[in-house]
Amino acid sequence: MxxxxxxxxxxxxxxxxxxxxxxxxxxxxxxxxxxxxxxxxxxxxxxxxxxxxxxxxxxxxxxxxxxxxxxxxxxxxxxxxxxxxxxxxxxxxxxxxxxxxxxxGMEIGELTFFKFYEQFIADFEKKVNSGLRVQGTHRRYKTLLKHLRNFALVKYCYTDVMFNDLTPEFVQDFDYYLRDDLTLNHNTIWNYMIGFTTLCRLAMSRKYLAFNPFSEYKNIKKDKDRGYLLRNELEQLVTFNCEKKKDELVKDLFIFSCFTGLSYSDMKGLKNSNIQDFFDGKRWIIVRRKKTATSSNVMLLDIPIMIIEKYAGLSKDGKVFPVPSNTVCNDRLKIISQQIDCLKEKKVTFHLARHTFATLFLSEGVPLESLSKMLGHKNIATTQIYAKILNEKVGKDMQKVSHKFKSMESSFVVQL
Structure with missing residues (x-):
């Protein structure tokens, strides 16, 4: 036997x-x-x-x-x-x-959080392929999953995580892991935690997660200095003559963004069908932002209309512009800015144009609500950041001229 x-x-x-x-x-x-x-x-x-x-x-x-x-x-x-x-x-x-x-409780076939997350990424990729979401956001979600896997392995020796493992302590310890072990900066951590929150909310809505693990977690994005061009700096860029055609194209695309607020991805996807005659007889850009899927309607001024006409017929698939890669655009903008005295000390990237549009037209009296609509912001609080930037600049400008009144101050006599 x-x-x-x-x-x-x-x-x-x-x-x-x-x-x-x-x-x-x-x-x-x-x-x-x-x-x-x-x-x-x-x-x-x-x-x-x-x-x-x-x-x-x-x-x-x-x-x-x-x-x-x-x-x-x-x-x-x-x-x-x-x-x-x-x-x-x-x-x-x-x-x-x-x-x-x-x-x-992680038997084969049972849905775990990481399996749920992998399915979310697969579904998100389909949205990217159909043009509903952008590749950059897809990459961030994949990187977040990698960080969560490494954290679970280092902290708990888990190769997978159940939904009931997602507790307030798990969330806070993951924050410490990103902050202390990976030494990521505050806003990068904030960005990852927004993605993590999105996954948890989706799991809650589908009844996989019984409670909100972020109920005790608090984190606020820190405002950072958003660069932008002043009006006189933009004027010098507009009048600057580029020797190379590729540089001239990038310069024109940047200026177009300065007058429309379109981001690089929205510029790249801009089609002739998005340029429409509106009820007021003016030409408008009617689009949905690729990043957030919110509407962004902007009336075209003379300069962007001239740029559209300049490159008419040079693109395929009904696109308005032959837009180079983001890397090429930023490399050429760096070279161009070094040839203009007032821009040599500035870090000029393509996204700077969007910030320039916001600050330029806000300073010219465009209401915050209208600007928010044109920028395609979901929340007007995002637009209010630019108003704060302008207020800070006013304060700095006043400080620069304050010394001119020192002589007057010394001769001022207080009368009781």
């Missing part, structure tokens, strides 16, 4: 001392060993290393905290042992990975 060899099975708790938290505590890990093969995961319990009994893998003492932690460890051990017996009975063989996944 043939006998089956019983597998060796062991559960060990240990401390992850190489990754202490900010409060000095360390995470208790659980290692499952079956036939010499190991799989580990985080118990999500944190203690001070001085309270750990290395020999027995327990919390030292009989305090209330010790009893609570040891009770939870006993429950984990018992759960793993039950899963082991169940798998062995039903399948006749056990391995450490299968045992860990079964205990954590």
């Amino acid at each position: 043939e006998t089956t060899k019983k597998s060796t099975f062991k559960v060990l708790f240990y401390l992850k001392k190489n990754a202490p938290k900010k409060n000095g505590k360390v995470t208790i890990m659980c290692r499952i060993t079956v036939n010499g093969k190991q799989s580990a995961f985080s118990t999500k319990l944190d203690i001070s290393a001085s309270n750990w009994d290395l020999k027995y893998g327990r919390f030292l003492g009989k305090s209330r905290e010790a009893q609570e932690v040891n009770g939870k460890l006993d429950k984990i051990r018992l759960g793993i042992e039950e899963c082991y017996s169940k798998i062995l009975k039903n399948e006749g063989a056990v391995n450490s990975t299968k045992l860990k996944n079964t205990f954590l």
